[in-house]
Amino acid sequence: MSNSSILVIGGGFSGLTAALEAAEVGHEVFIVEKMPYLGGRVAQLKHYFPKLCPPSCGLEINFQRIKNNPRVKHFTLAEVVSVSGGPGNYDVKIKISPRYVNNNCTACDKCVEGCPVERDSA
Incomplete structure (x- = not known):
């Protein structure tokens, strides 16, 4: 992160809005969201x-x-692990949990064909 970077913890509607407003005036912004998706309760x-x-x-x-x-x-499925430093010079460590299905998925269903196990969604 540069000195003008901003960390937004929470990717709900308010966090997204704050991040976008800061980015649109020139700051580099990092959003850390614990859920696997952005949007929070509104979603x-x-x-x-x-x-x-x-x-x-x-x-x-x-x-x-x-x-x-x-x-x-x-960063979704992520959480802040530690914060050190002081104003203008923070060092933040985040832990990102594995997604298991990553952004390379094209929904081609080949993984379904190769998977020998079926489970109820309930």
Whole structure:
């Protein structure tokens, strides 16, 4: 991280908004989210206040802004392990849990064909 880097802990709607606003004025931003997805509670809702529209209304816009902004990096399934240093010079260590299905997945189903085990989703 550079001296103008910002760490946002939590990739919910507020964390995403804070990260995007900081990135759009020139800061490098790192988002650390413990869940396997960004969006927090809003991503789980059917409708949200005040417009009572589906979460895709606002979240989709922010997801596109994150995708298109090279200053924003995000780590899901991650947690802060330690923080040291002081103002303007922090050293933060994060632990990233394995995803098992990574970003190279193309949903071709070849892994399903090769897997000898089936389990109920319940």
